Amino acid sequence: xxxxxxxxxxxxxxxxxxxxxxxxxxxxxxxxxxxxxxxxxxxxxxxxxxxxxxxxxxxxxxxxxxxxxxxxxxxxxxxxxxxxxxxxxxxxxxxxxxxxxxxxxxxxxxxxx
Amino acid sequence: xxxxxxxxxxxxxxxxxxxxxxxxxxxxxxxxxxxxxxxxxxxxxxxxxxxxxxxxxxxxxxxxxxxxxxxxxxxxxxxxxxxxxxxxxxxxxxxxxxxxxxxxxxxxxxx
Numbered sequence: 090x091x092x093x094x095x096x097x098x099x100x101x102x103x104x105x106x107x108x109x110x111x112x113x114x115x116x117x118x119x120x121x122x123x124x125x126x127x128x129x130x131x132x133x134x135x136x137x138x139x140x141x142x143x144x145x146x147x148x149x150x151x152x153x154x155x156x157x158x159x160x161x162x163x164x165x166x167x168x169x170x171x172x173x174x175x176x177x178x179x180x181x182x183x184x185x186x187x188x189x190x191x192x193x194x195x196x197x198x199x200x201x202x
Numbered sequence: 203x204x205x206x207x208x209x210x211x212x213x214x215x216x217x218x219x220x221x222x223x224x225x226x227x228x229x230x231x232x233x234x235x236x237x238x239x240x241x242x243x244x245x246x247x248x249x250x251x252x253x254x255x256x257x258x259x260x261x262x263x264x265x266x267x268x269x270x271x272x273x274x275x276x277x278x279x280x281x282x283x284x285x286x287x288x289x290x291x292x293x294x295x296x297x298x299x300x301x302x303x304x305x306x307x308x309x310x311x312x313x
Contacts, residue, residue, distance in 0.1 A: 090247075123300050132289060133245065133303045182244060188233070188299055193244040 091117045093185055095194035102173055103202055106170030110197045113141075118163035119185035124156075127180040127196075139183075152192045161187040173201045204228045206296055208302030215312045222275045223308045224290035227309055232293040234266050234273045235301060239302065240286045242286075248288075285311045 093116040102108050112122055119140045125133040137158055138146040145158035155177075157169040171178055178201045184191040205227040214220040222284050224234070231251040237245035251266035251273060258269055263276040287308050291301040 121299060125303075130308075132306045135300055135302060138300050184245075184301075186299060188293065189250050190235075190247045191245075191299065191301060193237075193246070195244050 090190075090191045091115075091186065093183060093192045093194040095183060095197050096101045096180075097197060098195060099198040099200075101200045101202060103176055105172055107169055107171045108173055108199060109167055110181055110183075110199075112115045112166045112168070112190075112194050114185045117185075119166075120163060122160060122166040122183055123191070124158065124166075124168050125182045125184065127182060129180075133182065136168075139168075149179065151192075173199070175201045177201050204292060204302040206290055206292060206302065207313050208288075208290060208304045208307045210305065211310070213312060216280055216311055216313055218280050219276065219278045220280060220309065221256075222288050222290075222309070224273045224275075224291055224304050226273075226291045226304070228292050228294040228302070229270075230294045231268065232295070235291045235293070236262075236264050236275045237290065237291060237303075238286050239306075243293060245289065252297075263283075267271045277311070280311050282311050282313070285309060 091173045094113045098110045122139040127133045139158045139160040141160045147153045160166040182196040184193045186192045235246040235250045243297045249264035256265045261278045266273040275287040289306045
């Protein structure tokens with residue numbers, strides 16, 4: 090199957106700093122990618138749809154100025170958590186694929202101290 | 203909005219059969235998927251139902267009834283490695299591939 094990678098796999102940052110997470114489709118092109126957030130032992134919450142060459146579409150309740158998404162190419166989407174706070178600590182996962190199957194990246198565990 | 207409900211936990215014996223139910227309420231419906239997630243790992247695709255009926259893939263089967271807004275995942279010949287969280291997810295917008303996930307069911311397989 091198709092492969093989606095994420096980098097970094099884990100990151101620790103200080104409160105108030107910004108963190109960038111990369112999501113790459115390694116063997117296919119993706120005009121759209123999706124960003125999810127998952128708290129321990131909870132479900133995945135869709136944050137936004139990343140659209141290549143245009144603005145991202147954010148789900149209700151997600152602050153677009155805090156979670157900046159850039160989809161600069163058909164294989165790369167980035168999520169930047171700006172001015173991170175401890176409550177932003179979570180597992181961030183991206184996905185790409187088609188109507189039948191989504192391929193998920195391995196996730197990035199963010200810890201804000 | 204979307205709402206998908208699943209049992210939070212299920213325990214079953216190795217070699218047995220287990221069914222994980224999912225009921226959903228969505229403003230639109232274009233398919234129900236199932237994903238498996240081991241602790242610390244990424245979700246992996248198991249099955250997809252767009253039409254009513256049963257889809258079988260090896261030891262896993264998935265069923266959908268659109269009129270009842272209900273589906274289930276059936277796991278047969280359970281193995282210890284099947285211990286994981288299982289999520290149903292709906293595609294609720296036409297032309298879109300984003301998924302809205304259920305609450306998740308943690309399956310524990312015991313010897």
